[in-house]
Amino acid sequence: MTVQKSAPSAVSRSAATRKRTRIQQEKEQLILEAALDVFSRHGFRGSTIDQIAVQAGLSKPNVLYYFRTKEAIHRRLIDRLLDNWLEPLRGINQDGDPLSEIQSYIRRKLELARDFPRESRLFANEILQGAPHIQEELHDLRDLVDRKSKIINGWIEDEKIAKCDPKHLFFSIWATTQHYADFDAQIRVVLGPKEDGNDRFEDAARFLDQLYVDGLRK
Amino acid sequence: MTVQKSAPSAVSRSAATRKRTRIQQEKEQLILEAALDVFSRHGFRGSTIDQIAVQAGLSKPNVLYYFRTKEAIHRRLIDRLLDNWLEPLRGINQDGDPLSEIQSYIRRKLELARDFPRESRLFANEILQGAPHIQEELHDLRDLVDRKSKIINGWIEDEKIAKCDPKHLFFSIWATTQHYADFDAQIRVVLGPKEDGNDRFEDAARFLDQLYVDGLRK
DNA sequence: ATAAAATTTTACCATATGGTCAAACTTTAC
DNA sequence: GTAAAGTTTGACCATATGGTAAAATTTTAT
Structure with a gap:
């Protein structure tokens, strides 16, 4: 019977679901926060462990003490992301008022784009590169x-909303809302310097509300 | 008086607008084609000159004979791209029927996404990273x-289409159409294996047509 | 206080990568 | 055919990068 006596590491512990130390919790969060910043700005291959380490105020080997590889950091971020990202979609309720359900789905997605643009860009980067790390998760999606398409189709059959392809409806909602985070650099230039009293996301919300309500009303 | 007798290079010639040899023309196109493939799949930093060279069937130094740096290749691609990319927008005609003009703008943008997905992803990659190489071009945009927003506003004042914010209208059109190229990996999984007789882009066109026509009709 | 466990650092290593150079080879103009 | 111009290659270089090992330091439990 051999005993694991080799180097202790945060990694082996976390893998083994053992309790985590205070430092571990703190540093892992610190690293993930820094990594989100770096990955979302430069993509996976465009980011270096050193950049992440500097941003987190740690040394490179110290970062690698908490995460075995660069990929491991990325994977954790993506996992954490997808949970929150799909929450609004899960929230669509068959028994609610169809148009209101869709409206509030759009609003919640737009809020996510506004409040978590880095997460949106992290996701966009991953999909753009062909989603190499999240094939599995995409199947859950x-x-x-x-399931949610069936709900939409039900509403259509009940003649509560206009006939349309539910999946393309979702695509268009994802596209229009996430666009405000992912294409931020373009949008900034096109809209020009912000005039006061004008909130980009307010305007977007108003526009999308109108587009979808009028476009889907029976 | 010293004479420039050092290495001849395609680069120096091209910079000096001199006439290009047949080989130069061919090889440059070959490299750009390969680079488009590589850059659009891995982003700028994720791509290597070697990958591009292999894809083009050339050696790395040979590639660098035609383009001084990796950035130079990228820049040329982006320049070439933007020209075509904005063509549909330029085509919006004040004197046409408003709804038809918007419909055909959407259709043309969707066709671009279908026929030039690599270009779309190249652009998306660039914007996602904060558009570091195309600030100037974005100002032209x-x-x-x-200018085109003024046309839309004119139509609104003439009560030919519903009131809306023209810029956000453009954003949503860009988002929804380009999404089919940029988020291809996600869309493929969500739609599942292609059933025959079903064309993703046909369905998208139908959906968007309905959404915008009903959403914008006065 | 002390020993064990956890954390951090310093010094590395192997490989990948952007780019250079000069020699060898091929094409073109005459 | 020949010389000049243009093209291609192989050998390199400097740096960046992901990752490792072991020693040094700090924290925690007792």
């Missing part, structure tokens, strides 16, 4: 979309 | 959008 497909199941979720399938 | 702003002017163009300003």
Whole structure:
């Protein structure tokens, strides 16, 4: 019977679901926060462990003490992200008022884009590169979309909203809302310097509300 | 008086607007084609000159004979891209029927996404990273959008289409159409294996047509 | 206070990568 | 055919980068 006596590491502990030390908790969060910043700005391959370490105020080997590899950091971020990201979609309620359900879905997605633009860009980067790290999670998404599409189709059959392809409806909602985070650099230039009293996201919300309500009303 | 007798290079010639040899033309196109493939899949930093060289069937130094740096290749691609990319927007005609003009703008943008997905992803990558290489070009875009927004506003004043914010209208059109190229990996999974007789882009076109026509009709 | 466990640092290593250079080779103009 | 111009290659270089090992330091439990 051999005993694991080799180097202790945060990694082996976390893998083994043992309790985490205070420092571990803090540093992991610190690293993830820094990594989110770096990854969302430069993509996976464009980011270096050193950049993340500097941003987190740690040394590179110290970062690697908490996460075995660069990929491990990325994976954790993506996992954490997807949970929150799909929450609004999960929230669509069959028994609610169809148009209100869709409206509030759009509003919640837009709020996510406003409040978590880095997460949106992290996701966009990953999909743009062909989603190499999240094929599995995407299949969960497909199941979720399938279920929610059935709800939409139900509303259509009940003649509560206009006939349309539910999946393309979702695509368009994702596209229009996430666009405000992902294409921020373009939008900033096109809208020009912000005039006071004008909130980009307010205007977007108003526009999308009108577009979808009028576009989907029976 | 010293004579420039050092290494001849395609670069120096191209910079000096001299006539280009047949080989130069061919190889440059070959490299740009390969680079488009590589850059659009891995982003700028995620791509290597070697990858581009292999894809083009050339050696790395040979690639660098035609383009001084990796950035130079990228820049040329982006320049070439923007020209085509903005063409549909330029085509919006004040004197046409408003709804038809918008419909055909959407259709043309969707066709670009279908026929030039690599270009779309190249652009998306660039914007996602904060548009570091195309600030100048983005300002041209702003002017163009300003002009076209005035047209839309004119139509609104004439009560030919519903009141809306023209810029956000453009944002939503860009988002929804480009989404089909940029988020291809996600869309593929969500739609599942292609059933025959079903064309993703046909369905998208139908959906968007309905959304915008009903959403904008006066 | 002390020993064990956890954390951090210093010094590395191997590989990948952007880019250079000069020699070898090919094409073109005459 | 020949010389000049243009093209291609192989050998390199400097730096960046992901990752490792072990020693040094700090924290925690007792």
